Amino acid sequence: MASGVWGERWSNSTSDIARKYMEVAARKQSLVCLAADRNTMAGLFDLIEEVGPYIAALKTHVDLVDDWTSDSWSKFCKAAAEADLLIFEDRKFADIGKISRSQMAGIYDIRSWADLVTSHLISGPDVVDGLQSGWEDVGRKGGVLLLAQMSSRGNLLSPEYTDQVVAKGREHPGVFGFIGNGSRPEELKELRKKVGVEKMIWTPGVNLSVGDGEMGQRYGDPREAVLAGSDCIIVGSGIHRANNPAGAAKEYAASSWNALVERES
Numbered sequence: 001m002a003s004g005v006w007g008e009r010w011s012n013s014t015s016d017i018a019r020k021y022m023e024v025a026a027r028k029q030s031l032v033c034l035a036a037d038r039n040t041m042a043g044l045f046d047l048i049e050e051v052g053p054y055i056a057a058l059k060t061h062v063d064l065v066d067d068w069t070s071d072s073w074s075k076f077c078k079a080a081a082e083a084d085l086l087i088f089e090d091r092k093f094a095d096i097g098k099i100s101r102s103q104m105a106g107i108y109d110i111r112s113w114a115d116l117v118t119s120h121l122i123s124g125p126d127v128v129d130g131l132q133s134g135w136e137d138v139g140r141k142g143g144v145l146l147l148a149q150m151s152s153r154g155n156l157l158s159p160e161y162t163d164q165v166v167a168k169g170r171e172h173p174g175v176f177g178f179i180g181n182g183s184r185p186e187e188l189k190e191l192r193k194k195v196g197v198e199k200m201i202w203t204p205g206v207n208l209s210v211g212d213g214e215m216g217q218r219y220g221d222p223r224e225a226v227l228a229g230s231d232c233i234i235v236g237s238g239i240h241r242a243n244n245p246a247g248a249a250k251e252y253a254a255s256s257w258n259a260l261v262e263r264e265s
């Protein structure tokens, strides 16, 4: 099932986690990663319960939860696993290798529950080794999504910078894929050409209502993003602020899945 619909992405993939994602996405017919940006544990639990069946991954910002406790977070991660979701902490690491390794531990202990994390490559390629060592320290495996582009206006990730991130990241087995700008399909097409067929491109800045969002966020259409080469649309407020989050999640799922089928056929 997954191999048919994912085409060359499946056949070229060398990552167990990417394959797992592609299988979950095929099972649920959804390329949606929910950006679970709610600041209470109760709000987060509600979200998983309401939209879990319609999404393939869950993106967190562990440090924005007001009533976070280690115990409640463990329960939350368990609920995510039961809902068949990869957990992705959007920590945007950027420090030198050894500090990034230590930042995988600490109070939030990201290495023990996250399958994926985001990282800048501004400090050089050792940040990826540092993050991988973090997972190794607890006997787990994980993947790094490098920020090759961002969705926010005026960001400083120039095309030349993107090229270098992709050139270094493509070769690294610890790099699961790249973050691309979901709000600009033409930029995404260029990114896909540079990335090639193997690695993932996941895209924030996606909303069925396209245009400018709050505080410099920009939104593009989910179908356009997938047709341009995105493998996963990261959707936050489009789902968690909707009057009916489950209904909204279903719409994003259908739009992204149909676009994948169209792209590969």
Ligand code: 5BU
Pocket: 035, 037, 061, 090, 118, 147, 149, 150, 151, 152, 179, 204, 205, 206, 213, 217, 234, 235, 236, 237, 238
């Ligand atoms: P929104 O509510 O769909 O705008 O939420 C977008 C989420 O994606 C939010 O959690 C951001 O931290 C995240 N994001 C982003 O918007 N743009 C980027 O370039 C990156 C992450 Br990287």
